[in-house]
Amino acid sequence: MMEFRKEFFADDRDDDLVTIGQPVRRQDILGHVTGRSPFYDDHLFEGLLHIRCARAPHHHARIRRIDTSEAERMPGVVRVLTGRDVPRNLNTLLSLLDFGLDDEPILAETKTAYRGEPVAAVIAETEAQARDAVLKVRVDWEELPHVLDPEESLKPGAPVVCDVYPLNRFVYHGKYDHQKLRYGDVEAAFAAADHIVEGRYQMSPIEQAPIETCGAIAAPEVNDRYVCYTGTQGLFFSLGTAAKVLQMPSSRLHFVGGTVGGGFGGKVDSVHEPIAILGAMLTARPCKFAWDREEEMQVGAPRGAERWYIKDAVARDGRILARKFTGYFDAGAYTRLSSYAVIKSVGHLPGPYTIPNVSADVYCVYTNRTPSTAMRGFGITGVDFAIECHMDKVAETVGMNPIDLRILNAYRDGDMKAHRRVAKNCALVECCQVVADKAGVTLAAEARDATSLTGGGGARGELPAFTRTDDHGRVEGFDTGSYARKGGTAPASASPPRSPVPARAEGQRASAGGSMPPADAARSRAPAQPQPAPQAPVQPPASAAQVPPASERTAQPGAARRAGALRFSSLSGFRRR
Amino acid sequence: MALHRGRGFAAINYPIGMNLGGDPSQALVHSNPEGKFTVALSSIDLGQGMKSVTRQIAAETLGVPVEDVYVDTADSDTGPHCMGSFASRGTHRVGNAVIEAAQEARAVMLEAAAEELEVDAGDLVTDGRGSIHVKGAPSRAITTMAACQAAQFRQGRTVSGRGIFLIPLSEVDPDTGEMTPVSCFAHAAMLVEVEVDDETGEVRVLDMQSAYEVGRALNPRLVEQQLVGGAWMGMSHAAWETTEPRYPDRAHGPVDFNSYLMPGPGDIAPHHISVLERPAPDGPFGGKGPGEMCANPVLPAVCNAVYDAVGVRIDELPVTPEKVLRGIRANGGARPRGRL
Numbered sequence: 033m034m035e036f037r038k039e040f041f042a043d044d045r046d047d048d049l050v051t052i053g054q055p056v057r058r059q060d061i062l063g064h065v066t067g068r069s070p071f072y073d074d075h076l077f078e079g080l081l082h083i084r085c086a087r088a089p090h091h092h093a094r095i096r097r098i099d100t101s102e103a104e105r106m107p108g109v110v111r112v113l114t115g116r117d118v119p120r121n122l123n124t125l126l127s128l129l130d131f132g133l134d135d136e137p138i139l140a141e142t143k144t145a146y147r148g149e150p151v152a153a154v155i156a157e158t159e160a161q162a163r164d165a166v167l168k169v170r171v172d173w174e175e176l177p178h179v180l181d182p183e184e185s186l187k188p189g190a191p192v193v194c195d196v197y198p199l200n201r202f203v204y205h206g207k208y209d210h211q212k213l214r215y216g217d218v219e220a221a222f223a224a225a226d227h228i229v230e231g232r233y234q235m236s237p238i239e240q241a242p243i244e245t246c247g248a249i250a251a252p253e254v255n256d257r258y259v260c261y262t263g264t265q266g267l268f269f270s271l272g273t274a275a276k277v278l279q280m281p282s283s284r285l286h287f288v289g290g291t292v293g294g295g296f297g298g299k300v301d302s303v304h305e306p307i308a309i310l311g312a313m314l315t316a317r318p319c320k321f322a323w324d325r326e327e328e329m330q331v332g333a334p335r336g337a338e339r340w341y342i343k344d345a346v347a348r349d350g351r352i353l354a355r356k357f358t359g360y361f362d363a364g365a366y367t368r369l370s371s372y373a374v375i376k377s378v379g380h381l382p383g384p385y386t387i388p389n390v391s392a393d394v395y396c397v398y399t400n401r402t403p404s405t406a407m408r409g410f411g412i413t414g415v416d417f418a419i420e421c422h423m424d425k426v427a428e429t430v431g432m433n434p435i436d437l438r439i440l441n442a443y444r445d446g447d448m449k450a451h452r453r454v455a456k457n458c459a460l461v462e463c464c465q466v467v468a469d470k471a472g473v474t475l476a477a478e479a480r481d482a483t484s485l486t487g488g489g490g491a492r493g494e495l496p497a498f499t500r501t502d503d504h505g506r507v508e509g510f511d512t513g514s515y516a517r518k519g520g521t522a523p524a525s526a527s528p529p530r531s532p533v534p535a536r537a538e539g540q541r542a543s544a545g546g547s548m549p550p551a552d553a554a555r556s557r558a559p560a561q562p563q564p565a566p567q568a569p570v571q572p573p574a575s576a577a578q579v580p581p582a583s584e585r586t587a588q589p590g591a592a593r594r595a596g597a598l599r600f601s602s603l604s605g606f607r608r609r
Numbered sequence: 610m611a612l613h614r615g616r617g618f619a620a621i622n623y624p625i626g627m628n629l630g631g632d633p634s635q636a637l638v639h640s641n642p643e644g645k646f647t648v649a650l651s652s653i654d655l656g657q658g659m660k661s662v663t664r665q666i667a668a669e670t671l672g673v674p675v676e677d678v679y680v681d682t683a684d685s686d687t688g689p690h691c692m693g694s695f696a697s698r699g700t701h702r703v704g705n706a707v708i709e710a711a712q713e714a715r716a717v718m719l720e721a722a723a724e725e726l727e728v729d730a731g732d733l734v735t736d737g738r739g740s741i742h743v744k745g746a747p748s749r750a751i752t753t754m755a756a757c758q759a760a761q762f763r764q765g766r767t768v769s770g771r772g773i774f775l776i777p778l779s780e781v782d783p784d785t786g787e788m789t790p791v792s793c794f795a796h797a798a799m800l801v802e803v804e805v806d807d808e809t810g811e812v813r814v815l816d817m818q819s820a821y822e823v824g825r826a827l828n829p830r831l832v833e834q835q836l837v838g839g840a841w842m843g844m845s846h847a848a849w850e851t852t853e854p855r856y857p858d859r860a861h862g863p864v865d866f867n868s869y870l871m872p873g874p875g876d877i878a879p880h881h882i883s884v885l886e887r888p889a890p891d892g893p894f895g896g897k898g899p900g901e902m903c904a905n906p907v908l909p910a911v912c913n914a915v916y917d918a919v920g921v922r923i924d925e926l927p928v929t930p931e932k933v934l935r936g937i938r939a940n941g942g943a944r945p946r947g948r949l
């Protein structure tokens with residue numbers, strides 16, 4: 033079912049390798065097919081305890097009181113954990129990269145923002161006993177108004193989902209309530225276009241659906257350490273998260289994983305490791321915390337629903353002259369990784385096409401639903417769905433074969449992309465040609481003769497002479513960390529261009545050695561600007577007034593919220609702030 | 610009432626590695642007393658074949674048979690840091706770290722061999738089958754085992770190497786979105802044929818024709834497994850799965866595989882894959898990551914094929930019989946387009 037088309041790009045390759053390119057049998061296949069490969073759940077311990085969570089039944093509710101006394105008296109129950117037991121009961125995953133504010137409790141104490149949010153963790157001798165005791169955790173709820181649709185959530189007066197972000201949206205670079213992309217002048221192109229093509233696209237949330245549900249087993253190890261067997265997709269990512277939440281030096285944690293029964297992005301959130309280790313710490317016994325299938329599907333973070341609006345300016349001959357996006361990532365109740373996916377999607381726009389004017393406003397929006405997270409194609413799959421459905425409409429509007437239309441607009445080597453780097457190593461045209469050939473689709477002569485190596489660059493490699501910028505969505509009083517921060521952010525103005533733009537940006541430099549990263553072209557051509565020192569984050573004034581603190585230990589968001597976070601810096605590696 | 614066939618097309622590219630970089634991975638390689646090599650990682654094998662592809666990369670770089678290499682992952686006490694297995698970064702980032710580590714170990718192995726053979730290390734080549742010999746003089750040879758043993762037990766050298774790969778974190782301009790997202794892209798195009806029942810609204814995927822450009826297929830079987838499985842996931846994403854069938858309403862959420870539907874063996878469409886290889890300048894042997902992108906073209910291609918078949922645009926996933934049927938009714942019947 034799979035063939036190689038070696039005739040393409042043959043000049044780019046030496047096909048003289050020994051082991052690379054061979055269908056070598058997998059190293060782990062014998063263990064897998066005989067059922068002997070050890071997964072995290074195969075590390076069973078004498079006296080293993082089981083953890084199950086009591087969860088919010090409402091979309092949005094204030095917690096008046098949590099009473100665990102009856103649950104604690106249930107048969108087999110060893111301990112019931114609440115937020116009070118978590119050393120640092122507020123976290124955001126990407127604090128490891130110094131990106132975003134801690135926004136999510138490990139076990140909710142004052143309010144819950146989605147149905148299924150955990151409020152207590154019962155530790156019992158058997159899983160069945162833990163399940164029974166969970167039903168005896170009494171919570172005095174005060175239901176709050178909720179919002180489920182991302183665009184409803186952005187309207188004035190919508191319920192505040194997450195106190196840390198009172199506008200119900202993530203704040204980018206401490207400056208805007210969305211991530212912008214501005215390249216050229218889309219409005220001028222719309223005014224001059226032969227056709228305007230518009231569309232609205234809605235991705236559905238889906239489950240990563242690994243065969244092995246998420247979980248971890250932790251146990252006291254010798255020498256005052258804890259071992260944690262886990263199905264995580266990022267061993268040190270989960271280790272760093274556990275160290276932060278448990279306020280424990282990472283040297284006291286020993287994580288073992290690496291053989292995982294499917295992940296697809298759903299095993300990055302590091303939900304299980306901190307609670308399993310905390311259980312082991314407080315009971316001095318091995319503890320297992322794992323989701324059942326229902327939790328995996330409804331509490332485990334799915335692929336986020338994304339909504340995209342696209343508007344194209346199209347010439348009669350099929351060339352796309354401008355493309356404008358408005359995107360809404362439905363993060364659910366907490367950020368998890370959605371803030372990152374928004375930037376990733378913006379770097380991906382306008383898809384694999386060379387379009388001289390591109391603009392995008394993309395929002396990371398909070399709603400009262402299960403937080404969403406990474407899934408295969410994170411930040412890309414949804415916008416590719418929107419773009420490629422839209423391309424079909426454009427083709428129909430101008431009366432072109434849909435494959436011809438893709439090739440006509442495809443990016444080629446040397447073209448300038450909307451994120452202001454030069455394209456190289458392109459191969460979209462050839463993929464289109466191969467499929468057309470196999471499927472018996474007759475392409476136009478120009479499309480048949482096109483290549484990724486020719487036709488690009490020149491005027492197509494130039495930056496636009498003028499880029500229309502604006503500062504709508506400006507916010508004050510936020511600092512979302514040093515991640516991806518560009519130095520010296522001058523206030524934007526509308527026209528004229530905010531700074532003289534060089535005629536041509538340097539492309540990504542690939543080294544001869546093959547193992548060196550490309551230089552950051554931006555750095556090489558921007559005048560040296562002092563990198564602002566990481567500032568103490570400022571609490572948004574609005575939320576300070578209206579929102580009671582999550583807990584005493586996290587009562588002063590600001591400095592306290594980020595203190596103790598590991599900060600990732602590409603210069604110094606992991607270090608403590 | 611009739612069955613209508615339609616064809617839909619989509620083309621995509623896919624960024625390899627974490628957006629903006631800043632996602633290092635490390636590798637350690639060392640020889641045991643028998644001249645067999647262990648690669649120590651903390652990277653995760655999710656079933657995609659991380660242990661196998663890094664093993665091949667190490668063997669190719671060291672110049673030893675793949676059977677002489679074992680990959681040990683993931684123990685935080687013994688494996689050096691890796692950001693994780695996501696963002697299509699495993700092959701690209703970890704592969705480059707393994708190359709760097711293996712190159713350092715290989716250099717020691719060749720120096721040890723040179724000392725035993727009394728030649729210059731620069732004149733030595735490996736045959737990939739366990740032998741090191743003088744270039745152009747295959748009889749002046751030593752086995753990789755003998756070279757590694759000489760290093761460790763006669764010369765006092767450790768045949769080992771360290772590797773790291775890091776694309777430094779880049780910045781994002783808040784006002785224009787200027788950034789360096791990634792260093793390379795994979796590509797794909799796909800044509801899907803569907804059959805739509807205008808009485809029930811049901812959509813069957815009949816056939817998939819695809820081309821995937823992956824840089825270099827480091828292990829063709831692992832690539833095929835990804836592309837076949839990923840396209841299946843894309844098909845399922847397009848027309849079967851959702852955790853929230855009434856999004857944004859939270860009701861009717863599935864809780865098990867009885868209510869969370871995925872295509873079974875009888876639903877799988879034949880998939881004809883062509884692989885193109887345009888090596889990435891900074892990829893390990895040019896390799897990119899095929900793992901994530903393979904699902905992406907299927908979603909829009911299915912929607913476009915449904916439109917081609919009956920003239921109904923499905924702009925909200927998943928493509929359910931209800932949406933198709935409502936669309937057909939709103940149009941006053943099926944309106945086949947036949948554009949492809």
